Amino acid sequence: MARGKDIDGSMSVPTFYGKELRWKREEAGLSLDAFLKGSFYSKTYLSDIEHGERRMPLDLAQHADQKLGTDGFFERNCEVVRKARRGPHAAYFEKALEAEKHAESIELWSPIIFPGLLQTAPYARALVQATHPTASGEWVEEKVTARLARARLFEQDHSTPEYWAVLHESLLSDPIISPREMAEQLDQIVELAERRRITPQIIPRTCGAYPLKAASIMVMTFPDAPPLIYTEASYSGDTIDDPALVKQYRKAYDRLRAVALSPEASLAMVKAAAEEYRNGKLWDRLE
Template identity: 80%
Template sequence: MVRRKDIDGSISVPDFYGKELRWKREAAGLSLERLVEGSFYGKSHLSDIEHGKRRMPMDLARHVDRVLGTDGYFERHCDDVRRARRGPHAEYFEKALEAERYAECIELWSPSTFPGLLQTAPYARALVQSAHPAASDQEVEEKVDARLARARLFDDNHHMPEYWAILHESLLTDPIVAPDEMAAQLDRIVELTGRRRITPQIVPRKCGAYPLMVASIMVMTFPDAPPLIYTEASYSGDTIDDPALVRQYRKAYDRLRAVALSPDTSLAMIKSAAEDYRNGRQADRLE
């Protein structure tokens, strides 16, 4: 019989349930491969859950309960793990935040602001202050620092996702920060593109109707889990894993990519806009 190891109740909630999962799996005499067999997930995904690095999706929790005969234990505690906060990010963003760390490919459409992973500190600060006008300076800086920390993803040579960002032209022409800060924000896009960390595309203002006009979405695919879609509004967000909806969003994103300008043309526009801001010219004269 497997002897149960003491589980430290003071550790984080994801760590606690990860250790509990490992103990129950080993008590049942199952390998990682055997436990995920018949699910849509890989053994690396389950291993990360056992080490407290990832949170267990509901469908995997149900699968684990069924295989281990744990009478719904992990399904019941999925919400406990989901509610365990990891820093100053919005609660609704937690699942997407975790997922982007493990994504093989991230494809994003952002029509109204530069995506969080691409933002500079002044740009992020302006957005945080506009969304949380009553927040203290300390709270604002905590949120800004947390957002900038996500960008370390682009410096991880061991795991760096393919990142595709489709942006609306208005992001280049309608500044929300001072001209020198807008130039620095655009330079950040250029720098990441030059390092082959991202591929940007621009949807021009005058292209007529196009897919996903009223939605901001992130499409994430993984080597060991089903794809996810994340959609966001000002104070809410939703992570979608329903296969039919994922396919529908996926097709819409591909059609949007066809509407956008080529990466080379888009990069030239971004560089030109950055120079305009540096030289005091109006960015809307790009055309």
């Protein structure tokens, strides 16, 4: 059997990889359905990979090597493709970044900072500068621009995922940017909510103990792939696909949402906080 070609970079690496996969699949006489038998993925998912539009998960690469007899070619080179797709975002975020573009729903719990998809430029800039205090201004702006670009997801009417953000009240009352900038940050959340692009809920400071108090998570579901959980800290992140663990996180998130304020009450709180900042007043933490 002829060995697959080495990825040579003569075209986009993800495109080359996808073409190689399609060529080997068709050479083996396998339809999309026949190739995917025994995996958890759909024809749409595989088609996206073959067109260079989606990364190959490790388990699917291993499935391809087993199905096509390619002696580990796709498993070895899926890491090459991952590196080739890398942009200004952190390496540990790559899988979650691609996943959110294809997600049917994104459910997020963020107790410490506003989620990246909801951040304004001043807020994102303050976070990047605080996390990387010695970075150049050009590097910081590259990171900020890349983060803001992710929000284009909310402009794609035909493919916008259902986005549910559970936030802690401290995000409203503990500003990291100026009052004017905080008003703009909160206005952005209000605008997205009123356009029905997101559903925000607030966990009150007086809530006491609640699920996921020590973690921030993003739960992503897909029409053509198993669900994923993404957890993140300042300099690391982890994508979880183990079914038992995903189920545990999923249940915890549902319990967390149950103790949050209703979407209507939460949006009213965000609007009130924005008005306080717009008027130059600090949010009353004892209210």
